[in-house]
Amino acid sequence: MDPKSQLILPTEYAADDSQCIVRCTSEQHRTLERLLYRRYPNEEWGTFFRFGYRKTSWGLVICFVDLLPPNLDDFDPKSPLVEFSPGYINRALGTFDEGDFGIGFIHSHPQGCRPKPSRSDDDMDAYFASEFEKFSNGRPFVSLIASRNADHRRTFSGRCFHRGHWMPVTEWLTCGSDVLRRERSLLAPNKPSDDCAGLERVTELLGESTAPRLRSAVVGIVGCSGLGTPAAHVLARSGIGEFVLVDVGFFKKSNHERNHASRASDLHHSQIPKVELLKRLIHEIRPSAKVICLQADVLDDEVLDQLVRCDLVLGCTDSYYARAALGDIATHFSVPVLDLAVQMGSKDGVLTTQTGEIARYMPGLPCPWCRNRVNAVQIRAETASDEERAQAHAAAQQAMDRGEDGAPYWIGDHPQELTVGYMTSIVGSLEHFK
Ligand SMILES: [Zn+2]
Incomplete structure (x- = not known):
């Protein structure tokens, strides 16, 4: 058989810059690591897995659901590479009927070998992509390769086939109660330049890797007023590389008392979006930060497309449906959310x-x-x-x-929550320590 004539090889990517990112929980990550490296240091091992996904304006986000681990007789134990039995492939294909999940494959390369796809990996991915497409009804196929060196440092590469095109997997985010990790793929395009100006103290305190990690982080801020502006202010100084700002509102005079981004001159204008004021503040502190402004509701498609790229999302809104939506985003897409709230009450001027x-x-963790x-x-x-x-009524x-x-x-x-600035500033800034 020469299936290659109809196959689209994964060495050619779509021309439109679309990318794929992978998200999983730290628990899923630990399970995967135990399985992938069980024949280390010299031999490979692999597994099919199921994932949920969302098509976004920039590409595709893939979220691990579970592994479909092989049985011992699914691979040839004498081969140091991963070679499947037809029974295992058919078992994986059979799960397409059990839900709307996509199926991917991940394998390890021997210890110390770069996870760069080999010629036989290229052939295998092209074969799986075309074979799975017959059964998947338009769902994507993802192939990942991971390896680690003797001191357990991990690297990975990956690519994703969707609707006739390959795209690179550029990043892998692992989120759990004790870990928040963003790893760049070996195949990802050029790295953003590091601007670590003014981070000497944090480097002394936490080590050399801290400033580049902050620089690579993307933080979403939903609600850009009393809580969101002090939070962003502190994060901009700490060297966060990218912000996604979400707020549908315009700046009002009554916001001036709590909004860390507004100036006296803004009081004479009525049509300044809150997201634009906060962007100005962030750029005054760190001009190299990338800032995406979305003057939109949390339920808008583009907002979700951007929030699923984030390392962390801060809920700085007092609306209940936004809070419920952020709880869902956290659970479904493994995006950690810190939800901030302030309540103040008074009686007779006290x-x-x-x-x-x-x-x-x-x-x-418990949801909202x-x-x-x-x-x-x-x-x-x-x-x-x-x-x-x-x-x-x-x-x-x-x-x-x-x-x-x-x-x-x-x-x-629902009455407007009456809060004043010192309290929102304290809580907005405290997010840093969580
Ligand atoms: Zn390989």
């Missing part, structure tokens, strides 16, 4: 409550619903149309006229 809360969402930080009635109130509001009034509780119909408009 402060009675000052609460700052920072909650962390990620796979394996489990933590009682959102509820369905409040979300319904926030997202209702004017007509729905009027109907719910009327239903609540009728219930109360009957002597019943009106709250199940309408909880009332």
Whole structure:
């Protein structure tokens, strides 16, 4: 058989710069490492795995779901390379019927060998891509190669076949309660230049690798006012390389007291997006930082496309549906989220409550619903149309006229949280230590 005549070789990438990034949890990463290196140091091992994915404006994000590990008789034990039995391939193909997940393959190269695809890896990937396409109904195929040297330093490469084109896997993000790691693929295009100006102290404190790691990090900030601006201010000074700023609103005079990005001259303008003010502040501190401004709602497609690239997302909003959405993004895409909130109360001119809360969402941790930080009635109130509001108001009034509780119909408009700057600044800056 000469299948190569119809195959698209993975050495040619699509011309449009699209990329693929891989995300997994640290627990999945540990399981994978145990399996991949079990025949180390001289022999390879590999496994199929299942992943969820999202097509984005910049390419594709792939999130590990589970491994489809081989049985001992699925590979030829005498071969130092990974050679599959047809039974194993068929078992993997069979899982296409069990859900909408994609299937990928990952194998190791012997210890100390670069994870650069060999000629036989090229042939194998081309074969799998074309074979899987017949059954996958348009789902992508991903192939990854990992290796490590004697002191356990890991490198990887990868590529992804989707709708007739190959794209490089450029980065692999591993997120868990104890680790947040971004690794660049051997096949990724040029590395961004390092601007580590003013980071001497953090380098002395935490070591040489800290400044480049901060430089490679992408932080999403949802809500660019009282909490988001002090958070970004601190992060810009600490050398974070890229920011994704999300806020649908315009700067108002009443924001000036808490917004670290506004100036006196901004008070005379009414149409400055909050994201633009914060971009200006970040660039005054670190001109080389990349800043993506999205004057959009958290539920917009482009916002999700950008948040799934982030190392960390800060929830700096007081809207309940945004909080619920961030909880879902954390769980489904393995994106760590720190959700910041401040509550203040007063009576007769005296402060009675000052609460700052920072909650962390990620796979394996309680979500905003489990933590009682959102509820369905409040979300319904926030997202209702004017007509729905009027109907719910009327239903609540009728219930109360009957002597019943009106709250199940309408909880009332969610009042603006009244907070002042010193408290939002403290909580926004504290995110750094979490
Ligand atoms: Zn190989």
